[in-house]
Amino acid sequence: MRLFIAIALPPDIRRAAADTAIRLRKYGAEGRFVPQENYHITLRFIGESSALSDAAEAMHSAVRDCRPFLLRLGDYGAFSGKAESRTGFVRVKDDEGELARLHETLEAALWERGFDRGRSRLMPHITLGRSITGDAGFACPRNEAFTVQGITLYESRNVRGQMAYTPLHKELFV
DSSP states (O other), X not given: OEEEEXXXXXXXXXXXXXXXXXXXXXXXXXXXXXXXXXXXXXXXXXXXXXXXXHHHHHHHHHHTTOOOEEEEEEEEEEEOOSTXXXXXXXXXXXXXXXXXXXXXXXXXXXXXXXXXXXXXXXXOEEEEEEEEESOOOOOOOOOOEEEEOEEEEEEEXXXXXXXXXXXXXXXXXX
16 A cells, blocks of 8 residues: 555645645646645655554654644745656645654654654645646745644555545544
8 A cells, every 4th residue: 555644634725725726727837736635735655555553553652742733825836847847836834843843753653663764854735736837936825824633644546547545544633
């Protein structure tokens, strides 16, 4: 199974991110846009693994001392790609540093259970699309906030050429 741990987004935040994707298209951007129902904030991509109970235990350990916290949508950004092709995203702001603390705790808990180390630094974002081309260099200040209540373990599968994310386990904050 292909696994990742993420923050699920409330419907109003998914709609706000989708609005940014709509604006991108309006300004001439093209690419493979992510369906709104797939929007999330990835904390850790695990990859191919059958260690569901170990991942769930790590999540439980990581959220033990967490309380709900606030995140904010930021502006549009893009990771560079090949030949003007980029991964477009909406930045997520962690004003209080709670997301960064959660990420560090999760990484340590996964490592203790035998998972490889993840990427060194978390850059919180919501992916809008891949292979985005065209003039997408506009700021899209959203500043909409939402409260994070927990984290979710997902399975990622390709279903008829489209990615489908199935929640397998959730850990809510106290």
